[in-house]
Amino acid sequence: MMLDVGCLDETCLQKLANEEVLAIRLKHFLPGPLARKIGNKILAPGFEGYLNAPSIGRIGMAFYEAQNQPPLIEDYFERASANTAELRARCAPYSSPVDTLRCLLDEAWPAGAHLETLYGRKMYAGLSRVVKPGVCFLAHHDIFAKDAPDSFQARSLEAQFACNLYLNMPTEGGALQIWDHDISPERFDEMRGDSYGIDPALLGPPTLEIVPQPGDFIMFNSRRMHAVTPGLADPRLSLSFFVGYRGNASPLTFWS
Ligand SMILES: O=C(O)CCC(=O)C(=O)O
Ligand SMILES: [Fe+2]
Numbered sequence: 652m653m654l655d656v657g658c659l660d661e662t663c664l665q666k667l668a669n670e671e672v673l674a675i676r677l678k679h680f681l682p683g684p685l686a687r688k689i690g691n692k693i694l695a696p697g698f699e700g701y702l703n704a705p706s707i708g709r710i711g712m713a714f715y716e717a718q719n720q721p722p723l724i725e726d727y728f729e730r731a732s733a734n735t736a737e738l739r740a741r742c743a744p745y746s747s748p749v750d751t752l753r754c755l756l757d758e759a760w761p762a763g764a765h766l767e768t769l770y771g772r773k774m775y776a777g778l779s780r781v782v783k784p785g786v787c788f789l790a791h792h793d794i795f796a797k798d799a800p801d802s803f804q805a806r807s808l809e810a811q812f813a814c815n816l817y818l819n820m821p822t823e824g825g826a827l828q829i830w831d832h833d834i835s836p837e838r839f840d841e842m843r844g845d846s847y848g849i850d851p852a853l854l855g856p857p858t859l860e861i862v863p864q865p866g867d868f869i870m871f872n873s874r875r876m877h878a879v880t881p882g883l884a885d886p887r888l889s890l891s892f893f894v895g896y897r898g899n900a901s902p903l904t905f906w907s
Contacts, residue, residue, distance in 0.1 A: 652831070652859050659759045664903075667870060668810045668896045673829050673859050674871035680816060681748060686866035689748065690818030690888045693741045693779050704847045707788060708781030708886075711738065713907050714774060715798050724770075731775035738777050738890075748816050749777035749890050752868065756894065756903055764903035767895060769804055774906035776892040783886050784821055788879035789848025790830070795895065795906075797836055810896040813873035815889040817863040821882025827869065828857035830876040839876075851878040863889075870894065 654672045656663045666672045681689070698708040702716045702723070711734040717723035739747045753776065757764040767774040782788050793813055799805035815827075828851060834842070842849050851857070854876055863869055871877065873893060895904040 653861065659755050661759060661761060664756075664760060664896075665899070667812055667872060668899075670810075670872065673831065673875060674861070674869055676861065676863075677868040678864070679866050680752075680868040681818075681866040683865045685745070686816075686818045689742055689745055690865065692745075693738070693818065693890075694781070694886065694888060696741065698779065698781055701847075706783070706786050708783065710734075710741075710779040710781075711775060711777060711907060713778050714769075715793070717798070719798070719800070727775070728770075728772045731773060734775050735777060738779065741779075747777065747890075749892060752814065752816065752892075753905055756905075760903050762900055762902045764894070764905065767804070767904035767906040769799060769802055769906070776905035776907050778891045778907035779888060780815075780891045781886050781888050782825065782879060782882065784884055785881050787851070787881045789846065790828075790851040790854055790876050790878035791843070791848035792834070792836075792839060792876050793873035793893065794836060795893070807897055808895045809898055811873045812870045812894040812896065813877070813891070814868070814870045814894055815863070815891050816868045817865055817887075817889045819886060819888040820863060820865050821885045821887050823883040824862075824880045825882035825887040826860050826862045826880045827871075828878045828880065829859040829861075829871055830854050831858035832876075833874070834876055848878070851880075 653674045698710045701707050795805040892907045
């Protein structure tokens with residue numbers, strides 16, 4: 652169900668796309684101490700909460716937060732390049748690991764990989780996500796077409812992968828849980844009501860539970876339900892973006 656890989660290549664990406672595996676993990680993409688160091692640099696100037704999930708912190712804005720509201724969608728695109736610059740500045744003198752991952756995915760995929768364009772505008776890739784100790788990141792799925800229902804671009808995805816590079820981890824907990832069974836978008840929206848997610852206990856035991864180490868990179872099928880267990884003592888920081896897949900002959904695309 653999970654594939655440990657030594658590098659990102661076409662074969663492992665295809666296994667994820669074909670749903671032969673739920674997740675792939677590249678252990679020690681960054682050495683642990685370097686991951687923590689970059690993590691602390693990113694956290695130092697502070698961060699804000701998600702508009703629609705205030706218990707989760709973030710630097711940059713996720714497209715998901717715009718929730719189909721034109722003024723927020725405008726904000727998202729307006730801030731995209733400043734958010735990219737901000738992440739690079741916080742990582743300096745190290746390169747932003749998201750930039751490196753974008754290059755590696757482009758190199759690994761025969762048709763290449765590039766930033767997603769939506770409504771003719773470049774999207775932002777590289778959200779820093781902070782989950783404070785004791786907070787459960789509720790179970791949810793991520794489906795681009797739900798966030799941009801009027802977009803052919805979003806509807807044309809054949810698969811969507813959540814990509815996370817873990818920088819800081821709590822001393823205990825903070826596990827990524829993934830469930831194999833699908834919940835339809837309609838059923839999930841009914842279950843969650845006004846919340847962004849649902850109590851993971853409603854889903855029974857997860858198919859996969861991974862406690863990432865600082866420096867690990869994990870890619871998983873974001874259309875499957877997933878959640879993060881509460882952590883102890885330290886904040887859990889990851890750099891997060893999505894990869895869109897439109898078949899083997901098409902480029903992969905990135906956005907947050
Ligand atoms: O932080 C994680 O392990 C997963 C977060 C998540 O929900 C996502 O990347 O879509
Ligand atoms: Fe998610």
